[in-house]
Amino acid sequence: MIVSNMADFYKLGDLVWAKMKGFSPWPGKVIEPREGVKKPSKKHCFFVYFFGSENYAWIEVANMKPYFAYKDRLINANKTGPFKEAVEAIEKFVIENNVSDSSRKRLNSSSPGSAKRARAEARMKDPSITGSPSTFNSKSQRVSILLDRPVHIQRPDTPPLDIGSVSQTLKDKKIEPSPLKFGFLGLGIMGQGIVKNLLNSGHAIMVWNRSSEKCSDFVSAGAKEMMTPSDVIASADITFSCVSDPQVAKNVVFGNCGVLQEMTPDKGYVEMTGIDSETSQDIAEAINGRGGRYLEAQVQGSKVQAEEGTLVILAAGDRTLFDDCQSCFQAMGKNSFYLGEVGNASKMNLVLQVMAGVTLAGLAEGMALADRAGLQQKDVMEIMELTSLACPLMIEKGKAIIEGGFPTHQPLQHMQKDLRLGMLMGDALELPLPLTAATNEVFKHAKRLGYGEHDVSSVYIRTRF
Structure with a gap:
């Protein structure tokens, strides 16, 4: 029989097997949506709590099956420890909440093709999302929950950057800052550490970021915030750019209020975004077309190296610009290499x-x-x-x-x-x-x-x- 209204297929409190893409079916329970969790645009989906992992997600009805009807075949399909713990948790829940035998029989006799499946007589209270203290009593348990739960975790908070702290590495370099004025476009994970070291080594820095709130701490540390990329170019002698990808790098150069609007023969532009050689050459042609100097300066390293000033810098393009950036490169990294024509550093x-x-x-x-x-x-x-x-x-x-x-x-x-x-x-x-x-x-x-x-x-x- 064809189900006329799939939204009637499950109700609050139903025990189910719920499957997310890339994961095995997992024992769960239909619960009230949590505050602040946005419902997807697809009509027929339910908010499901996952036993064992103590998490929850919206699941399409096509990826759900009645728990008791599919219990035997699905329990044997997964042998991992966390899965076994999840099954133990739902079975314990069934016992503690007195799910009656008659309810189980009705659920077992139901099938996805039924217009309305039988309902459990006892409506169970929602399990705690936070879990009991014993759930997280060791690091190994926390890691197990993290890695085996059937939904992805939220991005961990990035610890705030202490802009005022000067690493011993930077102190040992004894950098003589260039008298030139420098601009920096992009205050992401890498950009923040780089700008921190430029400021702490005595360089005059102007900053711009798409979300201006990231600029405030750097302004307090001595940087000057500018409204647009073109404003940075207009005020700086040399401007560095370190954004997320090639398309954003192009947008910063060619877009409204972009780099090209204020590019003149006395300006230098250094592209530090991880890009391909073709993108770098396109930007170089545009900068050179306005009389400016262009250098690609790719960086090897991550957040820690950016903050400690131990990046490895791979540069190609205008040699005079490479020389003018030496004090900055010294603040950013432990080595800088000049590799010749534009594109070599990207490659x-x-x-x-x-x-x-x-x-x-x-x-x-x-x-x-x-x-x-x-x-x-x-x-x-x-x-x-x-x-x-x-x-x-x-x-x-x-x-x-x-x-x-x-x-x-x-x-x-x-x-x-x-x-x-x-x-x-x-x-x-x-x-x-x-x-x-x-x-x-x-x-x-x-x-x-x-x-x-x-x-x-x-x-x-x-x-x-």
């Missing part, structure tokens, strides 16, 4: 990012394999640190996987962007990149699961399942 950066991405996917896969094999991941890391595999990237991201919080040092979506650009570079050169292509798919899937703004180490979530 070098993508080569290194491809290597890093493939390495991270291998690390995540290995840690997932160890976990599934019953090995302790901390033992894996302890042994790995004594082998030739040990390097800062593997050690840092391996520890992040064990901790399970994935605070953002380098956004996963930025790594996936670089892998995609690396593949396009390979296509242009007719070079097969099968490992890069496979790695890109892993990162894409993790991004689709909602981890794009988390740290690159959260690619483990994809390999774990």
Whole structure:
């Protein structure tokens, strides 16, 4: 029989199997929507609490099945520890809330093809979303819940940047700041650390960011906020740009109130956004067309290196501009390399990012394999640190996987962007990149699961399942 109104199929309190894309069906219960959780545009969906993980999400009715009717076949389909704990939690809930045998029989006799399925006589109170104190009594339990629950986590809060603190690394450099005036476009994860070190090394800095609230702390530390990118260009001798991706980089240059409007022969423009060589060359032509000087300065490193001033800077383009930026590069990083004509730095950066991405996917896969094999991941890391595999990237991201919080040092979506650009570079050169292509798919899937703004180490979530 065809169901005429799918919205009548489930009611509050019903126990169900709910499936999110990329995850196995999970025991849950239809509950009242939580305040502030927006309902998706699709009509037939229900708000479901997930046992064991103690989380909740909107689920389409097509991805839900009655709990008792499908209990036997679905319990045998998943053998993971967290899943077993979730089943134990729902069974305990059934007992404690006295779901009667008659209710179970009616639920078992129901099928998705019924116009109206039988209802449980007892309506159960919603389980606590926060869980009991014993639920989170150890780090291992918290990590288990994080990694195995059938919904993605919210992005962890990024600790506030202490702009006034000067790292010992920066002090040891004893930088003589350039008398030139510098502008900086973009105060994201990388930009904030870079500007902090420029200010603390004595450089005169003007800043702009799409969301102006990020500028306030830097203004208090001595920077001057400008209203538009063109205002920065007009006031600065040399302007750095560090935004999210190639398209945003182009928008900053070519858009309304953009860089080109105030570009003149006495101005310099340094593009630090992770971009492809074609985008860099397009920007270079536009800047040079107005008489300005252009330099691409790609950076290797993440949030920690940006804040400590230990980035590696890969530059290409106008050599005189490279020389004029030396005091700034000294504040930003531990080394700067001049690689010749425009495009070389972008290519070098993508080569290194491809290597890093493939390495991270291998690390995540290995840690997932160890976990599934019953090995302790901390033992894996302890042994790995004594082998030739040990390097800062593997050690840092391996520890992040064990901790399970994935605070953002380098956004996963930025790594996936670089892998995609690396593949396009390979296509242009007719070079097969099968490992890069496979790695890109892993990162894409993790991004689709909602981890794009988390740290690159959260690619483990994809390999774990």
